[in-house]
Amino acid sequence: MRYIKLIACRVMLREVSMIAATSDAVVDVTWMPWGLHDKVGELSVCLQEEIDSINSGNDPHTTYPRRGRDFDAIVLGYGLCSNGTVGLRSEKYPLVIPRAHDCITLFLGSKELYMKEFTENPGTFWHSAGWAESGSELSQDELRDAQYKQFVEKYGEEMAEEMADMFAEMLVHYSQVGMICWDEFAQVPFMEEAKTYAQNYALQRSWQYREFDGGSSLMRDMLEGNWDGDRFIVIPPGQTAAPSYGDDIFKLIS
Numbered sequence: 001m002r003y004i005k006l007i008a009c010r011v012m013l014r015e016v017s018m019i020a021a022t023s024d025a026v027v028d029v030t031w032m033p034w035g036l037h038d039k040v041g042e043l044s045v046c047l048q049e050e051i052d053s054i055n056s057g058n059d060p061h062t063t064y065p066r067r068g069r070d071f072d073a074i075v076l077g078y079g080l081c082s083n084g085t086v087g088l089r090s091e092k093y094p095l096v097i098p099r100a101h102d103c104i105t106l107f108l109g110s111k112e113l114y115m116k117e118f119t120e121n122p123g124t125f126w127h128s129a130g131w132a133e134s135g136s137e138l139s140q141d142e143l144r145d146a147q148y149k150q151f152v153e154k155y156g157e158e159m160a161e162e163m164a165d166m167f168a169e170m171l172v173h174y175s176q177v178g179m180i181c182w183d184e185f186a187q188v189p190f191m192e193e194a195k196t197y198a199q200n201y202a203l204q205r206s207w208q209y210r211e212f213d214g215g216s217s218l219m220r221d222m223l224e225g226n227w228d229g230d231r232f233i234v235i236p237p238g239q240t241a242a243p244s245y246g247d248d249i250f251k252l253i254s
Helices: 010-022 042-056 103-108 111-120 129-134 140-155 157-172 189-204 217-224
Strands: 003-009 026-032 073-077 095-098 124-127 176-181 208-213 232-235 240-243 250-253
Touching (some): 003 010, 003 042, 010 026, 010 217, 026 042, 042 073, 095 217, 103 176, 124 189, 129 189, 189 208, 232 250
Parallel strands (some): 003 026, 003 073, 073 095, 124 176
Antiparallel strands (some): 095 232, 240 250
16 A cells, blocks of 8 residues: 655645545545646745655655654646746655646546647646636736736846736637536536536637536546556656656756
């Protein structure tokens, strides 16, 4: 039986909770707030602080294994996520990260399917059950203003204006909302609410709405310790990873 410490974005709460409840592994979860990857540098700082706290043996968010057993690894429920996981390291435990650009890969079920949908359905703004619970309801103008305020704090008004305009320009290229659906949640009443939320999100922006079949296999293997090198990078204690800019997404560095 594996003992796994998971640090994950709250947007995965329903999916992770379902898998953890039926897994042979013991999974101890720390939930991170949604949207950290939208704030430049904040995701990396918050994740490293949590990793360091776990390593210390005194993390208030962690229930440590008893009877002399320790965690097999710290698993990150993130992908590359705008380089938010680049440079992270644990001095005590192996660090496991899915070879994914972002959480959409985990919801769809593989990086190959992610690339297929990315190629065949450009301009898709992805939604999941967790997005309906945790995501932003701001309009495009409100999103732009929120980003501007964050950039001002870090970079000053002149650079913030340019960066916020670039962010707003990215939104212009979206044309549809893609709702990712898992078979396991087909009969869950909340899914209808989540779909309605996504439909309204699309309607407010004059986008199309479309549903996509996702899959739980990648997330399940992430939580059960099936960490093959094609789908996961396992970073030994004291080492870290950088972007590979290839299909493997990450590469190890000393």
